[in-house]
Amino acid sequence: MAKITLKGNPIKTVGSLPKVGKKAPKFSLIKSDLSKVKLKDFKGSKLILNIFPSLDTGTCAASVRNFNKEAASLENTKVLCISRDLPFAQARFCGAEGIENVVTLSDFAKGKFGKSYGLTIKDGPLANLHSRAVVVINEEGIVTYTEQVPEIVDEPNYEAALKAL
Incomplete structure (x- = not known):
């Protein structure tokens, strides 16, 4: 269980992020066209x-x-933006912002992804949503980098994630 904060107030997740060097847990998520996509x-x-x-x-x-x-400049790399937002909201956001280089995926129905990746928020006002985290997976499906952002209102370390590629 990760101990993180929301504006300085402690909250917990249901587990811990996958371990670096291990196979990434399988997942099935929903794309903006409501089709399923798997790892x-x-x-x-x-x-x-x-x-x-x-x-x-x-x-x-x-x-x-x-x-x-x-x-836009990453070779053989896909960025998956994952939340429990409805696929319609994700599509609307990307359309309004002109975002075309990432894939938005939703874990709205049962939150299985958040549970298997150990990042579902367990308590506090954001309970059952995902914590802020980054996981990098190589071509063989091995986790090469993880970051559980300790304060939810802070941005992740983009440079470290990109360097892990």
Whole structure:
């Protein structure tokens, strides 16, 4: 269980992020067209999982904008922006912002992704949403980097995530 904060107030997650050097846990998430996508669908590509509570917050929106900008120049890399927002809200945000270089994915239905990756918030006002985290996965499906952002209102370390590729 990770101990993180929301504006200085302690909260906990249901577990810990996957371990570096281990196989990434499988997942099934929903795309903006309501189709399902699984981890295995990205086999052979490097992945940056940009995970956050909701696009309706400034910090979450900023992380999607920043990774969208970086993704345009990344070779053989996909940036997956994952939250529990509805796929419609994700599509609306990306359309309004002109975001085209990332893939938004939703864990809205049952939150299985958040639980298997150990990042579902357990308590506090954001309970059941995802904590802010970054997971980098190589072409073989091995986790090469993780960051559990200790303060939810802070942005992730973009440079460290990109360096891990």
